[in-house]
Amino acid sequence: MSSFYLHIPFCQSKCDYCDFYSQPLGSQKELQDYVDLLLLEVDLLAHKWPGRGPLETIFFGGGTPSLLSSQQVGSILRRLEAAFGLAASCEISLEANPGTVDYDKLRGYRQAGVNRLSLGVQTLDDHQLHQLGRIHSASQARQAVTAARQAGFDNLSLDLIFALTNQDLLQLEADVAGLLAMQPEHLALYGLSFEPGTPLQQRLQQGVVSEPDDQFYADSYLLIDRLLNEAGFEHYEISNFARHGYRCQHNQAYWQRRTCLAAGCGAHSFIADGYGERWLNPPSLSNYCRRLKSGGLPLELLETFDRDAAMAEYVYLGLRTASGVCRAEFQQRFGTTVDAVFASALEKNEGCLRLQEDRFRFDLQGWLIYDHLISAFL
Ligand SMILES: C[S@@+](CC[C@H](N)C(=O)[O-])C[C@H]1O[C@@H](n2cnc3c(N)ncnc32)[C@H](O)[C@@H]1O
Ligand code: SF4
Structure with a gap:
């Protein structure tokens, strides 16, 4: 029994705060070429670590996995099933940016086997969304939630970023109320972090924006905890909240140090044999592609754990x-x-x-x- 993570290192455009490994997508051909390499990598991983299936959880993360077509998602899932087998109750999550989905695409994902959708709503304040460099409005996020429900998703997670610049507690409360009105099963809430090298951090250094102070961060975190507890959510990890029975199984495997194989540029695999080994695919798209095209896995051993x-x-x-x-x-x-x-x-x-x-x-x-x-x- 294992989990499997797939990294999609493309976004429509980069958000101003994000340092996740991704780059703007050049063309549909670039995406299809990448999917072809992922399929190859799945087979090579199954060969390197035989007998690891069936898979209990699969997670399409990014970047923006919702740039993939439902046919591409379907082809990856079929390859995973052939290589490892899927547990009957396999949790299959996909991260989606609300600016990249519509009903047809979501319906296609659902039919391909995706049974958990994680939508990056971030905030429901259009001005803040613009400041963050997001490609969508609050109303597009609401439409994406409606479309996801119509497409048959009954396990929906929403991401929110809090402690935004110039945010006050009333605005945060409105964001949380707006999220709750969408009736998600799961929520992930992250305080805005100013990551080195991002446009947001440059604006901080130039004095154009200021970092919320520790007290505001603490007040925001405690407010979120209270509001979501009152709404019946369980605060089951620092940043994660779930309705009963809807904890993210994939993340649970990670927190419990269970085996998780990973494909895609910049992805990490964890093998739970002995005290554990962590392997890394280098975060360079050109190196990743070159290595796979020459028939080898791009893996490097990052750490062998001692006791x-x-x-x-x-x-x-x-x-x-x-x-x-x-x-x-x-x-x-x-x-x-x-x-x-x-x-x-x-x-x-x-x-x-x-x-x-x-x-x-x-x-x-x-x-x-x-x-x-x-x-x-x-
Ligand atoms: C890979 S993204 C989610 C999917 C999709 N790419 C999107 O943005 O809609 C993972 C999540 O990390 C969070 N995140 C990324 N950078 C962050 C930062 N600097 N501070 C706080 N949260 C951040 C966002 O909430 C984002 O939804
Ligand atoms: S937050 Fe999501 S959409 Fe924005 S750059 Fe990061 S991965 Fe891409």
Whole structure:
């Protein structure tokens, strides 16, 4: 049993804040050539790591996977099924930009087997959408949600970015209310980060925009948690909320360090044998294509985990989630106790850590400053 990630490194145009590995799509031929290489890579991966199926989750991420036609998505899914087999309940997610989809395309995805759609709504404020360099309006995002429902999607996730420049809490509350009105099963909410090399960060350095202060970020995060809890969502990971039964299975596999093979330029594979291995496809489209065309996998071994590194990553990922780190599972996996290995980190963070039902979990304040707190465990 494994998961499979496919990276689509193209967007219609780059958003001003985003440093995900993607570039503007040149032509439909460029996209089809890339899909042909993905199909080849699927076969090569199945050959390198035999017996890894059936696949429990598949995730088309990007970039903008919704630039793919439904025929292209269908051909990739058929190849995955032939190479690995698909579990009967396989979760198949696809990330979509609302500016790139309509009913026909979404219906095609659904018929091809995609059963979970993640739409990048980001905000419902048209001025903010423009400032972020998004290619769509709020009304196009609403239309995409309606079209997705009509196309048969009953597992819909929406992305929102908060702590936007010049945003106040009333505007954030309106964004959250707008998202809830679309009745999604799942929500992912990220604070705006100013990534090096992006146009947004340049505007920050030039003093054209200012970064929201820590207090506003904290107030925004706590407001989101309260509003979504009241609406019946479970806050199951730092940035993720789900209605009962709708946690993202693919991300759960990642947080639990289960095997996830990955195809596409810049994609990472994790093999859960021993203490784990992480492999990387270099984030260069030309290198990726050249390597596959010459018949080889573009993979490079990034890290072979020893026990110490595996324990640190297990805790690093586990504490991101509401399930936290189970002491008994840790002991069974590593033959030692989490209390012994991380004694000083646990003591240092005791103000934000809870021990309930044999599990260590961060409370909401802990999640708020997770990046700061987790360094004690690494
Ligand atoms: C690959 S994109 C989602 C799909 C599609 N490309 C789109 O944008 O609609 C993944 C998500 O990461 C989030 N994201 C990307 N860069 C970010 C940043 N600098 N700060 C906060 N969130 C960011 C956005 O919410 C985005 O929807
Ligand atoms: S946020 Fe999405 S659409 Fe925008 S550049 Fe990043 S991956 Fe592309």
